[in-house]
Amino acid sequence: MTNDESELIGRSGSYQKGVARRQEILDRAIEVFAERGADGTSLRQIAKEIGVSHAALLHYFDSREQLLVAVYEHAERVRSERTGLRSIEDPVGMLVEAATHNVAVPGLVQLYSTLVAAALESRNEVSRNFFTERFEVTRRELAGLIARDQDRGLIRKDVDASAIASLLIAASDGLQTQWLLDPNVDLRGFLQLFDILLTPAVQPQGSRAD
Amino acid sequence: MTNDESELIGRSGSYQKGVARRQEILDRAIEVFAERGADGTSLRQIAKEIGVSHAALLHYFDSREQLLVAVYEHAERVRSERTGLRSIEDPVGMLVEAATHNVAVPGLVQLYSTLVAAALESRNEVSRNFFTERFEVTRRELAGLIARDQDRGLIRKDVDASAIASLLIAASDGLQTQWLLDPNVDLRGFLQLFDILLTPAVQPQGSRAD
DNA sequence: GTCTATACGTCGATAGAC
DNA sequence: GTCTATCGACGTATAGAC
Incomplete structure (x- = not known):
């Protein structure tokens, strides 16, 4: 297995x-x-x-x-x-956690970028299939967590869950390449901003900030 | 010139x-x-x-x-x-505008991904220098527009302008690769979400939504 | 099943003829 | 300024040793 x-x-x-x-x-x-x-x-x-x-x-x-x-x-x-x-169930926390591990192995982050770029060339079926599937799965999982947190009142409801999922993944990927080009880019800190941006507006703020 | x-x-x-x-x-x-x-x-x-x-x-x-x-x-x-x-001065609008043009020429978007990936390999000095500079400039310009809109009360002030700039660029780049892999990904629509996410909480909502 | 040896076509790059 | 010739390295494929 x-x-x-x-x-x-x-x-x-x-x-x-x-x-x-x-x-x-x-x-x-x-x-x-x-x-x-x-x-x-x-x-x-x-x-x-x-x-x-x-x-x-x-x-x-x-x-x-x-x-x-x-x-x-x-x-x-x-x-x-x-x-x-220790299954993290906070959607943003998951990305932050992953990013934290990634900064320890820049080589793998770079490999990821290389493979994603390769996947965009039509001749590379293997990586194309892999990443198409991977993005689909990740979007679906993340969207589920977001929708659940919306029900719980932890995430604002005026944005579509699966749209936010795409956005989070995109931001995470994009920030990683920016970070590789310039280590001053605060990968974790910037991703954490989504905790603020996704907090319901009327909520007494501070309930989710760490 | x-x-x-x-x-x-x-x-x-x-x-x-x-x-x-x-x-x-x-x-x-x-x-x-x-x-x-x-x-x-x-x-x-x-x-x-x-x-x-x-x-x-x-x-x-x-x-x-x-x-x-x-x-x-x-x-x-x-x-x-x-x-x-016709200089667009709305930070999110700029990205949406750029994305709109990009979907018309997928080849150039794919070239962009290829070059960014190449820039991450240490041997490729030319592309590395180009994109390091490019990201710096774009971040700085975007951060300026965001800070100005924060002063004007159009963007919430509880998030750092340059951090948001990095986030916007990252999301834009990341979404473009997701879109290339799956044309169902709504590049423009997802980017527009930032208009909602960045609206000041206390603002009578609707002042910036289109 | 595991691996070496070897060959094929293509690549980016260079040198030099015209 | 543009070509042909050539180089070493590459991904891939195959034949066959053990």
Whole structure:
């Protein structure tokens, strides 16, 4: 149940080749990307760093694109397994929490940007499918939390929940690239502004501010 | 005064080589990118489309990266010259206006994403410098407009102007990638939400909604 | 199943002929 | 100013050793 990360990636069916070894390679690759992002990471460079031939990598991943997506997917899962236990249910808090973890591994944030950009090119089906699905799921989950908080009177009701969800995700993504280009950009602080902006107007303010 | 777009790009000084021809190539290249984004756009592909050898392109631009940045810069300038005359002074309105134009040329939006991602890789100095500067300038300008509207009582004063500026830019950028992946994402509508979120709480609402 | 060796076509970039 | 030729590196594919 823990090593089923190929659901989205491999649709060719034959994905039982060396699950264990594949995991090893993935773990090593994550270290490489966490350090340097997608900077000088050709297939051949990654292979050299891991200590195999570049053709060996293609034995476990159909393409470089698929390896990159798998690396990001795996890194994300590992992180959410480690921290996701104490389930945060505050929508803005979730993003802030994620951002807090991200600032610790700029390489993965950079990999994320690289992959999103790649997903926008029509030839890259793998990353395109991955991120289309990912955005849909995230929007839906976040919209649910927002709608619930609207019912509870914690979030103003004059804005559409799913619209706010898109906005929060967009702001989070956009701020991360601004932060990568200029570390002075206060990723967490700026995201927290949504706590203020989303507070119901008539509410005696201070009920949700931390 | 109109063809000085090399300020940011060429720091090598010798930028008087074939200004006219350079413009021609740039204009042709913009057409290519407006259609297809950065999709199959190698130097050689672009050159073929224009009708020269790829080496010829490198006579006018030091690298592919520089050509891409020049294309985006030039396309943006052309657009702002065409529409920027009726200067919009409403900060949110500015972003909505820009977004409106962008949805007409998805290729350029995709090029933007590609270039931003490239700028995050340390080796790409040209795009990194361009976007670092660009974000700084945009943040400063937007923050000025926001602060002014705060003084006028049009925008709530309990949030920092420059923080909001970063947030607006981030949301705009993030929404554009979501929209490229899923055209159902209502780029303009979602950005307009900020008109509501930024309205002063005590204000008799409706004074700024359109 | 795991991997090396090797080859193919394309890429960005450079050097030099015309 | 523009070309051809060439370079090293890249992603990908295949053949076959173990």
